[in-house]
Amino acid sequence: MDERLRQARRWVIKIGSALLTANGRGLDYARLAGWAEQIARLREQGRDVVLVSSGAVAEGMSRLGWRRRPHAVHEQQAAAAVGQMGLVQAYERSFQAHGLHSAQILLTHADLSSRQRYLNARSTLRTLLALGVIPVVNENDTVATEEIRFGDNDTLAAMVANLIEAEALIILTDQAGLYDRNPQADPAARLIGEARASDPALLEYAGEAASALSRGGMRTKVLAARRAARSGTHTLIASGHEPDIITRLAAGEHIGTRLWADTAPLAARKQWIANQLKPRGQLWLDEGAVCAIRKGKRSLLPVGVKKVSGHFGRGDVVSCLDPAGRCVARGLANYGVDEARRIAGHPSDEIETLLGYVDEPELIHRDNLIVLPEPQPVAG
Numbered sequence: 578m579d580e581r582l583r584q585a586r587r588w589v590i591k592i593g594s595a596l597l598t599a600n601g602r603g604l605d606y607a608r609l610a611g612w613a614e615q616i617a618r619l620r621e622q623g624r625d626v627v628l629v630s631s632g633a634v635a636e637g638m639s640r641l642g643w644r645r646r647p648h649a650v651h652e653q654q655a656a657a658a659v660g661q662m663g664l665v666q667a668y669e670r671s672f673q674a675h676g677l678h679s680a681q682i683l684l685t686h687a688d689l690s691s692r693q694r695y696l697n698a699r700s701t702l703r704t705l706l707a708l709g710v711i712p713v714v715n716e717n718d719t720v721a722t723e724e725i726r727f728g729d730n731d732t733l734a735a736m737v738a739n740l741i742e743a744e745a746l747i748i749l750t751d752q753a754g755l756y757d758r759n760p761q762a763d764p765a766a767r768l769i770g771e772a773r774a775s776d777p778a779l780l781e782y783a784g785e786a787a788s789a790l791s792r793g794g795m796r797t798k799v800l801a802a803r804r805a806a807r808s809g810t811h812t813l814i815a816s817g818h819e820p821d822i823i824t825r826l827a828a829g830e831h832i833g834t835r836l837w838a839d840t841a842p843l844a845a846r847k848q849w850i851a852n853q854l855k856p857r858g859q860l861w862l863d864e865g866a867v868c869a870i871r872k873g874k875r876s877l878l879p880v881g882v883k884k885v886s887g888h889f890g891r892g893d894v895v896s897c898l899d900p901a902g903r904c905v906a907r908g909l910a911n912y913g914v915d916e917a918r919r920i921a922g923h924p925s926d927e928i929e930t931l932l933g934y935v936d937e938p939e940l941i942h943r944d945n946l947i948v949l950p951e952p953q954p955v956a957g
Contacts, residue, residue, distance in 0.1 A: 579829040581811060581837075585744035587625040587706075588827065589810075590616065591734035595751045596817040597632035597664075603639040604632065604667050608817075612749075613671035615823035616711060620677065624827070625706040627741060629714045629734040630668070636660030661715070668713050678710045683717035689736050696892050699740050706741070735801035738810040746805045747826055748798050749817035754834035755795055757782050774799075774806035774836040799836070806838035847947040850907055856896040858887020858914055860921075860940065867899045870906055871948055876939040877908065879928065882921040889914050891936070903952035908941035 592612065599605040616626050634653055637660030638646065647653055665681050672679045682702065688694045705712045716733055731748060738746045753760075753768060760766040772779060783796035795814075802812035813826050815833025826832060862870075866881025877897060889895055890913040897906040910917065917940060919931050925938035 579831070579835070581829075582745055582813070582827060582835075583829040585811075585827070586623070587741060587743045588619065588745050588747065589627045589629060589734055589738045589741070589743045590747045590749070590823060591629040591730060592631065592749045592817060593730070593751070594631040594635040596749060597630065598635040598639060604636055604663060606667060606671075609667055610671045610674070612817075612823060613668070613677075614675065615821060617672070617675035617677055618824050619827055620709065620711070622827075625741075627702060627706070627712045627714060627737055627743070628668075629730055629737055630664065631715070631730045633657045633660040633664050633715055636663045664715070665713070668711075672711055678708075680705050680710050680712050682712050682714045684714060684733065685717050689740065693890055693892055695740065702737075702741050729797045731797040731801035732804065735804035735810075735812075738805040739808040742808050743805075743810050745827075746802070746810050746812045747823065748801065748812065748814045749822065750795075750798065750814060751816065751818065752795065752814075753816045754814050754832075755779065755782060755799065755836075769834050770831065771835040771837065773839055774802040774812060775839055779836070802836040806836070806840070809838045809840060811838050812836040850894060850909065850945065850947045856887075856907060857889035857893040858885070858895040858910070858917075859898055860885055860895055860910075860917070861898050861900070861902075862905070864900060867897075867905055870897065870943075870946060874943060874948075876943040877906075877941040877946060878925055878938070879917070879920040879940050880922060880924050882917070882940060885914060885918045885921050887914060895941070897941070897946075899952060901952075904949060905952045906946055906948045908946035911937040911940055911942065 597604060597609065616628065619626050634646065634656045637656030637658065640659050640663065641656060643656065647656065668679050682698070684698065688698055702712055714733065714737055716730060734746060734748065737743075755769045756766040757769060758766040769779070769782065779799045780796065783794070783799045798814050802814070805812050813833055813835050815822055815826060819825070819832060822832065860877070860882050861884035862877070862881050863883050866877060869875040869881065870877055887895065889910055891911060892909055894907055895910045896904045897908065899905050912920065916932055920928050923931060928938065929935040
């Protein structure tokens with residue numbers, strides 16, 4: 578048994594299309610009811626659970642009598658619209674049997690790329706969890722285009738794990754886990770019991786999608802684990818055919834493949850701010866502010882900002898520049914560009930007078946601020 582999993586309080590569980598639809602024959606209601614029962618047990622233990630569900634397109638294909646996934650986007654969107662009705666009804670009925678409410682959350686990549694919408698989605702999910710509701714998340718296939726789609730629900734599940742800072746992500750698939758070779762072609766293939774999510778060898782082991790219903794394969798699951806690890810989330814890849822698989826994994830039983838995060842959540846979040854997001858603006862600081870954030874490890878207050886540039890909103894990433902124009906830090910702005918310009922150079926106790934309200938006394942809180950090891954000459 579693994580104590581890291583036994584003690585995890587917030588879980589994201591992703592279930593793939595092939596499992597949900599019995600390889601395209603329509604929703605497997607008995608299996609779905611079994612997963613709902615296991616999730617209900619986790620809720621009884623005081624754990625928060627977000628379910629990321631594939632299956633809308635596959636269920637729509639079944640209802641429409643289509644045997645192959647369509648290539649045309651408008652046909653995929655039509656299948657998703659039809660299938661989503663059956664999927665939601667099935668989940669609601671299954672969770673109601675255990676006295677639980679469920680909620681549908683449909684997302685696109687654009688929703689999580691926009692920091693404002695990201696914060697709104699996070700607030701909604703956290704509120705639902707506090708109310709004891711089971712959020713059922715799916716990609717909004719009815720409106721998503723290639724430019725804004727996640728590409729697969731493994732990636733979506735990882736981003737949801739980042740969103741709510743989950744401690745564990747379960748990816749249920751029709752495979753026993755990750756093997757060092759293709760087990761269908763090589764009987765001597767060895768199951769990878771555990772590894773670091775960042776291990777580059779994992780991508781060499783992973784193959785492509787094995788099902789016509791699925792857009793993902795084992796490779797997308799490994800990439801999802803790597804993404805989830807940025808917020809300190811551990812990933813478990815296991816077979817959804819195993820009896821009581823969810824409750825057994827949550828109890829710490831060694832099943833499938835466990836991919837461990839290397840970093841603590843806060844460190845991973847700051848690494849994400851530094852490396853994964855493109856800054857939308859710049860804050861030019863005086864020497865006192867530079868010293869405060871670099872040596873004093875303090876939050877950035879508006880009084881230390883001399884100039885504001887760019888186009889950013891609340892929650893967007895901005896660069897902090899020293900008087901020489903070198904980037905010394907990056908962080909998430911508590912105010913949009915117009916508000917930041919109005920309060921720049923003023924003490925925090927004047928924010929309400931200047932804006933008519935106050936959200937935070939800091940322009941960037943130290944928890945959302947990453948100081949670069951060395952100043953970088955290229956601003957932004």
